[in-house]
Amino acid sequence: MEPYADVIIDLSVKNVDRIFQYRIPDHLKEFVKPGVQVNIPFGKGNTERKGIVVGLSKETDYDPEKMKELLDVETGAVPIRTQMICLAFWMKDRYSTTMNQALKTVLPVKAKVMPREERVIVSLKPKNEIETLLIEAEKKKYRARIRLYRALLENGELPLKLTSEKLGITAAMLKPLVEKEIVDLKTVKKEPGAGNRFPEAGPVALNQEQKNAAETVIRDYDSGQRNTYLLYGITGSGKTEVYMELIDYVLRKGRQAIVLIPEISLTYQTVMRFYRRFGNRVGIMNSRLSAGERYEQSERAANGEIDIMIGPRSALFTPFPDLGLVIIDEEHEGAYKSEAAPRYDAREVAKVRADMSRAAVVLGSATPSVESYYLAEQGEYKLLTLTKRAKENSRLAGVHIVDLREELAEGNRSIFSRRLKGLIEDRLANRQQVMLFMNRRGYAGFVSCRSCGKAMKCPHCDVSLTYHKNGRLKCHYCGFERPLPDRCPACGSPFIAPFGTGTQKLEEFTKREFPKARILRMDADTTAKKGAHEEILATFAEGGADILIGTQMIVKGHDFANVTLVGVMAADLSLYAPDYKSAERTFELLTQASGRAGRGELQGDVVIQTYAPDHYAVSSAAEQDYLQFYRQELLYRKMMGYPPLVRLLTIGLSSKREADVIRASEDMKRVILREYALDGLKVIGPVEDSPYKLNDNYRKILYMKHESYDILLKVRNCARKRENIPDLFRNVFVQYDLT
Ligand code: ADP
Ligand code: ZN
Ligand code: ZN
Numbered sequence: 001m002e003p004y005a006d007v008i009i010d011l012s013v014k015n016v017d018r019i020f021q022y023r024i025p026d027h028l029k030e031f032v033k034p035g036v037q038v039n040i041p042f043g044k045g046n047t048e049r050k051g052i053v054v055g056l057s058k059e060t061d062y063d064p065e066k067m068k069e070l071l072d073v074e075t076g077a078v079p080i081r082t083q084m085i086c087l088a089f090w091m092k093d094r095y096s097t098t099m100n101q102a103l104k105t106v107l108p109v110k111a112k113v114m115p116r117e118e119r120v121i122v123s124l125k126p127k128n129e130i131e132t133l134l135i136e137a138e139k140k141k142y143r144a145r146i147r148l149y150r151a152l153l154e155n156g157e158l159p160l161k162l163t164s165e166k167l168g169i170t171a172a173m174l175k176p177l178v179e180k181e182i183v184d185l186k187t188v189k190k191e192p193g194a195g196n197r198f199p200e201a202g203p204v205a206l207n208q209e210q211k212n213a214a215e216t217v218i219r220d221y222d223s224g225q226r227n228t229y230l231l232y233g234i235t236g237s238g239k240t241e242v243y244m245e246l247i248d249y250v251l252r253k254g255r256q257a258i259v260l261i262p263e264i265s266l267t268y269q270t271v272m273r274f275y276r277r278f279g280n281r282v283g284i285m286n287s288r289l290s291a292g293e294r295y296e297q298s299e300r301a302a303n304g305e306i307d308i309m310i311g312p313r314s315a316l317f318t319p320f321p322d323l324g325l326v327i328i329d330e331e332h333e334g335a336y337k338s339e340a341a342p343r344y345d346a347r348e349v350a351k352v353r354a355d356m357s358r359a360a361v362v363l364g365s366a367t368p369s370v371e372s373y374y375l376a377e378q379g380e381y382k383l384l385t386l387t388k389r390a391k392e393n394s395r396l397a398g399v400h401i402v403d404l405r406e407e408l409a410e411g412n413r414s415i416f417s418r419r420l421k422g423l424i425e426d427r428l429a430n431r432q433q434v435m436l437f438m439n440r441r442g443y444a445g446f447v448s449c450r451s452c453g454k455a456m457k458c459p460h461c462d463v464s465l466t467y468h469k470n471g472r473l474k475c476h477y478c479g480f481e482r483p484l485p486d487r488c489p490a491c492g493s494p495f496i497a498p499f500g501t502g503t504q505k506l507e508e509f510t511k512r513e514f515p516k517a518r519i520l521r522m523d524a525d526t527t528a529k530k531g532a533h534e535e536i537l538a539t540f541a542e543g544g545a546d547i548l549i550g551t552q553m554i555v556k557g558h559d560f561a562n563v564t565l566v567g568v569m570a571a572d573l574s575l576y577a578p579d580y581k582s583a584e585r586t587f588e589l590l591t592q593a594s595g596r597a598g599r600g601e602l603q604g605d606v607v608i609q610t611y612a613p614d615h616y617a618v619s620s621a622a623e624q625d626y627l628q629f630y631r632q633e634l635l636y637r638k639m640m641g642y643p644p645l646v647r648l649l650t651i652g653l654s655s656k657r658e659a660d661v662i663r664a665s666e667d668m669k670r671v672i673l674r675e676y677a678l679d680g681l682k683v684i685g686p687v688e689d690s691p692y693k694l695n696d697n698y699r700k701i702l703y704m705k706h707e708s709y710d711i712l713l714k715v716r717n718c719a720r721k722r723e724n725i726p727d728l729f730r731n732v733f734v735q736y737d738l739t
Contacts, residue, residue, distance in 0.1 A: 003023060003024055003058070004021045004022065004023060004024070004057045004067070005021065005023075005024050005032050005038070005056060006020075006053065006056065006057055007019065007021070007052065007053055008020070008051060008085070008089060008099075009040075009042065009049055009051050019054065019055075020040070021062060021067060022040055022067065022068055023064070023067050023069045024069070025069050025070060028070060028072075032053055032056070032070065033053065033056070034053055034054055034055055035053065035078050036073055036075075036078065037051070037052055037073070038051050038052070038053055038070050038071070038072065039051070039070070039071040039072040040070055041068050041069075041071060048071060052082050052086060054089045080302060080321050081319070083353075084106045084107055085106075085107075087106050087317075087349070087353055087356065088102035088106045088107070091342050091344055091349065092342070094344070094348070095341070095342040095343055095344050095736075096716065097341045097342035097343075101341050101342055105342055105344070106317045107317075108295050108298035108299075108317075108319070109291055109295065118187070118188060119159075119161070119187055119188075120159055120160055120185070120186055121148075121152070121157070121158045121160055121163060121174070121184075121185060122156075122157050122185075122186050123152045123157070123183055124181050124183060124184055130149050131153065133145075133149055133182065134146065134150065134153070143538070143539050143542060143544050144168065144169055147167045147169065147542065148163075148167070148169055148173075148174075148183075151163065152183070155272075162268070162271070162284075165288065166268035166271070166534050167268060167534060167538055168532075168534045168535030168538055170531075201273075201276040201277055202277075203241070203244065203248070204241055206238070206241060206242070206245060207238065207388070209233075209386045209388060210238050210241060210242050210386065213231060213233075213242050213384040213385075213386065214245040214246055216229075216382065216384060217229055217360060218246070221249070226354065226355075226358050226360045227360060227381070227382050228361040228381045229360070229362045229363065229384055230364075230365075230368055230372050230382070230384065231363065231364040231365075231384045232365060232383065233364065233385065233387075234366050234388075234595075235366045235591075235592070235595035236389045236390060236391065236595070237366075237388060237389055237390055238386060238390030239329070239366075239386060240270075240273065240329070241390065242364075242384075243329070243364065244274070244277050244278075246325060247259070247278070247325060247327070248277075250325040251278075251307050251308070254322070255320075255322045255323065255324025256306075256307045256320035256322060256325075257307065257308050257323070257324060257325040258315055258318055258325070258327070258350075259274070259308065259327045260311065260313065260316060260329065260336070260346060261311070261329045261330065262330050262333045262335045262556070263286060263287060263335065264553065264556045265330060265556050266284075266311070267537075268534075271310070274308065278308055280306075281306055281307045281308055282307075282308045282310065283297050283301060283309045283318075284297075284309075285310070285311030285312070285318070286311060286312065287312065297318070298318065298319055302320075302321065312335065313335065313336055313338065313346045316349060316350055316353065322357065323354070323357040324358075324359050325359055325360050325361075326353065326354050326360070327361075327364065328346065328347055328350060328361070328362070328363045328364065329364050329365075330365055331363035331364060331372055332365045332367055332368055332369040332372070332588055334585075341735075345739075347363060347372070363381070366591065366592075367587065369584070370584055370630060370633055370634065370644065371644045373630055395603060395604075396624060397566070397594055397595075397597035397603070397604035397605055397606045398603070398605050398606070399605075399606045399608065399622045399623070399624065400419055400607050400608070401610065401618065401619070402417040402419050402420065402610070402613075403610065403611075403613045404417065404570070404609050414509075414513070415506070415569060416513060416567075419607055420607040420609065423565050423567075423605055423607060424514060424517075424565065425514075427546075427564060427565045428516070428517055428546055432562055432564045432565070432602065433540070433543070433545075433546055433548070433560060433564070433565075434547045434563065434564075434565045434566070435547070435549075435560075435566045435567070435596055436506065436510065436548070436549045436566075436569060437550065437551075437555055437566065437567065437568050437569065437589075437593050438503050438549070438551060447464075447465065447467050447473060447496055447497065448496065448497075449493055449495065449496045451491055451493035451495050452488060452491040454490045454491070456485070456489075456496075458475035458477065458480050460478050460480055460695055461475055461477045461478055461480075461693055461694045462692040462693035462694070463475065463476070463477055463691045463694075465482070466502065468504070468525070471483060477694055477695070478695050503525075503550060504525075506549055506569060507519060507521045507549050510547060510549060514547070517546045517547050518546050518547070519545060519546070519547045519548075519549060520536055520539060520540055520547070520548050520549070521550060522537070522550035522551070522553055522554055523550055523551045523553065536548075540560065541560055543562065548563075554596075555589060555595075555596055556592060561601075561602075562602070563596055563604070564602045565597060565606075566593050566596050566597040566605075567606075567607045567609070568590060568593050568606070568607065568610075569609055570610065571609065571610040571612075571618050572586070572610050572611050572612040572615065572618065580637070580640065580642045583617040583633055583636070586615075586618070586621075587617040587621050587629045587633075590608060590618065590621035591621050591624065593606065594606040594624060608621070608622055616632040617629065620632070641705055643739050646705045646707055647705070647707065647708065647709045647738070648703060648705055648738075648739050649706075649716055649736065649737070649738050650702070650703055650736070650737040650738075651668065651716075651719060651734065651736055652689065652699060652701050652735040652736075652737070653665045653668070653701075653732055653733070653734050653735075654697040654699040654700070654733050654735075655697060655731050655733065656697055656698070657698070657731055658698040660728075660732055661698045661699070661700050662686075662700070663728060664729055664734075665685070665700040665702060667728050668719055668722055669683055669685070671718070671719075672702075672704065672715055672718060672719060675715075676711070676715055679706070681706050681711065682706070683702065684702070684703040684704075685700070685701055685702040685703055686702050687700065687701055688700060688701075697733075709738075713738070716736050719734070719736070
């Protein structure tokens with residue numbers, strides 16, 4: 001018996017942040033369930049209002065006698081807006097945020113919609129003339145022009161925005177071409193993809209493994225089952241083709257699909273692949289859209305003008321009226337977890353959203369997160385596996401591990417092992433390309449005093465400043481900058497110097513070691529300018545450099561056919577991050593980096609330089625053996641009591657006043673232990689977050705572990721209540737993360 005309906009008032013009334021309870025009259029009982037719209041008497045005058053049922057309760061804090069009764073239930077399909085409001089409500093509870101913040105996340109912010117027009121680049125010359133121009137541009141090494149002509153030959157007409165963003169083509173570069181009447185800029189109606197401006201590409205014939213995967217989902221779907229699937233397939237095994245097959249199927253059922261792809265992997269090639277297959281039914285979201293464009297995309301989805309939305313995390317809230325499928329590519333990516341409130345996990349929210357509209361969810365990865373693979377093993381997810389590369393001529397690269405301790409013992413002081421150096425020389429001689437990967441920018445180039453040993457730190461954050469080539473010191477957390485001092489601020493010694501090897505240093509060393517090589521560097525510094533990221537990748541793709549040096553950015557989802565060597569400079573740096581997921585992250589990065597070598601027809605090599613060759617994250621990555629890694633990692637998590645084997649509640653406290661954060665975190669620990677120690681709750685901390693001081697805030701963390709999610713939920717609610725004590729928490733900001 002659940003006689004009370006928890007109702008939130010529809011948005012037209014301001015105070016939506018609380019629940020109102022109503023009695024359910026007998027004749028409506030079978031119709032009232034979470035998600036339905038109801039009519040309710042509201043306020044003193046009992047005005048009739050629309051509300052949404054978000055839950056049913058057995059108990060109530062009100063006097064049941066005085067409680068009002070629901071008037072009516074709206075039957076029929078639940079409008080999309082109602083669904084999204086329910087989703088916001090779920091998020092508010094799950095991620096302990098305000099309803100307002102949750103609503104802002106799920107509902108498109110109404111913004112001025114620009115006229116439905118766009119600028120396109122059109123070719124004014126026939127194909128053969130463009131081909132001639134391309135050859136000329138290639139001779140003269142006009143990189144941007146080469147890209148433009150190639151794209152024009154492929155597509156004839158190019159949306160200006162997408163092209164300039166993704167191919168790094170600027171207005172200045174187009175101007176002379178317009179003057180010479182080679183191309184023209186036109187304003188046309190509608191979106192990219194409209195009118196089938198992209199040459200269509202039919203589906204490829206799926207191989208047996210791909211077919212099995214797609215058919216499993218389709219068979220379930222046909223029999224009314226909507227599951228969550230984990231598609232585990234090595235890089236290049238054809239996961240994207242499987243996604244497209246499933247989308248095709250769902251579209252034929254008259255339903256819609258959302259495809260989440262981490263922004264960094266949302267490349268021109270990926271986007272075009274979807275356009276070619278689905279033409280003008282595709283919409284794209286990315287963080288660079290203006291509020292108006294975002295709103296317009298939402299409207300188009302709501303109006304049925306498009307059926308597929310591709311984008312990062314936030315594309316999950318596309319208001320499709322009859323969502324049938326959610327795909328989350330690269331599901332292991334950290335970017336699926338929001339850093340800002342509400343700190344939601346897109347994989348979790350996708351599941352809830354899919355349940356509301358009876359949609360299936362497919363998570364795909366070459367290196368599934370330990371959590372997801374565990375859930376697949378537990379039978380929560382259905383596992384689909386692709387074990388082979390889809391293209392017959394593409395082979396996995398050969399992986400070599402180099403122990404840097406041995407190199408040093410044998411007298412090699414260079415940051416290049418002899419193995420790596422030899423292979424680079426070989427590639428340069430054969431005009432093939434090389435990628436050098438340095439997995440952490442933050443470790444780079446900090447400046448320390450050779451006399452007293454003190455490192456130069458940011459005055460606002462507890463982190464070392466990083467030395468940049470222009471002679472300035474920069475904080476990578478808050479942006480603080482200062483010139484390199486002549487003397488040590490602590491002891492006055494003149495012997496202060498940059499230390500360590502970051503991407504900048506690596507670039508210098510590489511230049512010195514291989515003076516003839518053309519080198520490009522890609523990291524947060526070189527890509528700060530809009531479009532710079534694409535520009536670098538495009539230049540490298542067309543052979544404008546021999547060696548690309550970079551951070552994680554270079555290993556995510558980019559295919560370069562001529563790259564036959566990948567060097568990982570120091571594989572273990574990321575192993576020492578203060579985080580239980582550091583081995584997982586290291587394994588992912590190494591596997592992805594290895595996947596970059598030999599994408600074309602040439603055999604590739606990968607050299608992993610490390611001080612920890614025996615660490616399972618390094619050795620499993622070298623053997624390209626996910627399951628071996630997974631088994632080891634699960635053992636470690638079991639032993640140490642980490643998710644997914646226990647649930648974890650992280651409470652982060654921060655304050656501008658150090659004494660306050662210390663007092664508040666100690667207090668919280670004491671109160672929680674008093675209430676929950678008997679339930680077997682484990683509390684760790686308070687420990688200092690890393691960095692401890694950030695933007696002038698001191699930060700402490702408490703970790704709570706328990707097998708039961710529900711207990712941790714209670715602990716969190718208890719902690720939130722404690723926050724109401726002004727003496728202790730007035731100057732302290734508290735955040736919760738429950739996994
Ligand atoms: P993943 O998403 O798993 O990395 P993709 O779907 O991008 O893999 O496929 C890798 C490459 O193999 C692509 O160039 C794709 O066009 C090609 N490919 C995929 N499936 C097939 C197939 N069944 N037959 C031929 N080529 C395929
Ligand atoms: Zn000093
Ligand atoms: Zn700082």
